[in-house]
Amino acid sequence: MRVIVGAAPRGVEGARPGGDLLCVVRALLKKIRRRVLVGDRVLIGAVDWAGGRGVIEGVFERRAEVADPPVANVDRLVLLFALDQPQPEPATLTRFLVDAESTGIPFVLVFNKVELVDDKTISYWRDRMKSWGYDPLFLSVDQKSGLSALEETLEGQTTVIVGPSGVGKSSLINALRSNQNISEEDPIHKLVEQNSKWFGEQRVGTVSKKSGKGKHTTRHVSLLPIAGGGFLADTPGFNQPSLMKVTKKGLAETFPEIRKMLAENEPSKCLFNDCVHLGERGCVVKGDWERYPYYLQLLDEIKIRESFQLRTFGTKREGDVRYKTGVMGVKQAEPRLQLKKHRRVSRKKINQSILDDIDDELDEDNWFDVKQRSRKR
Structure with missing residues (x-):
């Protein structure tokens, strides 16, 4: 598990804020079933600054948590759907909206792939969502239109992008991060120099021609930094939120x-x-x-x-x-x-258990003597 260092001791070679460590979880946390989630603020010990490794010894209290997908300390959710390929299903859309409402975390509803439909379809979904009580954003990741309004909303926050497979979650993250102009003074600039793969583009899949639905391309949750502060979480697509909360x-x-x-x-x-x-x-x-x-x-x-x-x-x-x-x-x-x-068991309880064992043995001996006498008669 990769951990970003927020505060590091002074005078230690290799210790610097903004760096990242590859950490394992302490066995005690596993025994008490204390799960470490993406986005958690953790306490690190036994740090090898030269080797870039450490041990997660504790997890600080979470201010917010999302169950599907499991991410901690989330400031905002982005519910991403596509107007076509795949088309939005009202039942699935309702489950995602109910799940987002139950978290208590502010969220924004976004429709992607506006370039695949006409203006009449866009007006239809805008009016329909207003009747549901929502004011969605419409954008096109492919043509990079309508992204500015979303960028202003996400600045300086930890944002989780959720939605069904194939709606363009990874493509949206690539588009948002490709517009970044990272200065040398930005702490993220150090991470770019240390780990270029972390700032590479996310894998993008295609929509299945047979089912008309998206293919599962993203396999795990990734928390990706953006310029100006904040993070974007790319999550695996799923069509049925559990609604466990x-x-x-x-x-x-x-x-x-x-x-x-x-x-x-x-x-x-x-x-x-x-x-x-x-x-x-x-x-x-x-x-x-x-x-x-x-x-x-x-x-x-x-x-x-x-x-x-x-x-x-x-x-x-x-x-x-x-x-x-x-x-x-x-x-x-x-x-x-x-x-x-x-x-620890008290001495009184130990002594009482010993007396009980002795009484049981005496009772067995007495029963054996009575049985032997009855046979002799």
Whole structure:
């Protein structure tokens, strides 16, 4: 795992901020199932500055996290879809929007490949997305048009670009990074000199002629620096976000249409506090909007998943990690020991167990004597 050095000790040869180290994860973090994600701020020890290697000994608290794909400390999401090759599917688009809404991270919806469709199609999708509650951006990576508005949004932030395969995520990253004019004073300039492969273009695939969908080209998450500060995360394409963090009660909050209807009916609210808007008595949310069938479908899916989790795992248990405030108020993660597993057994309990064993042996001896006497008679 490659780690960018944010702060380095002074007077050590080879130690410099902005450099990168190839690190392994400490075994203790693996034992407590403390997963190190792309974008994590970590504590490094046992550093070999000359060899460029180290050990990840701790992970600082995350301010935000994305499950699909797994990336930490994200400032913004970019949901990228194509207007053609492949064409956007409303059900898939809804799943991505619900997943982005559930994270609480600001996001922007972007449609690529505008050069493949006419103005009527662009107007159709713009009006349709506005009815859903979104104001998307339209651009063409191939012709490099419409990129300036997106560049201003992403400057100085850690941005994750997600979307189905074949919509142009890697091509968009290549286009955004090719416009960079990196000065020698920029800290990223050192990384360019040290590791030119990191600043090479991302692999780009083609759309399958048989299925009309994109091929899986990007296999892992890559965090790529950009000039002026900030990073872009290139992620593998997937068509079905898991929605593992979306709950039955919280699903309605991920639909702007429902939020709008609830706001328009204020101060009136649904009659029941646990209303899930299925047409119950006293519900103020009507079913006359376009995505209502998708809402019902996702609600059924989440209900099945939650009932399965309840039967399998029971209620939520305490996490394996707790955060401890260290020097200068910095929070560090440390393992939470399981109750009674790492505690030394008291002397009283040991003595009592010995007495219990002796009593069991005496009971067995007495039973044997009684049995022998009965045989002699």
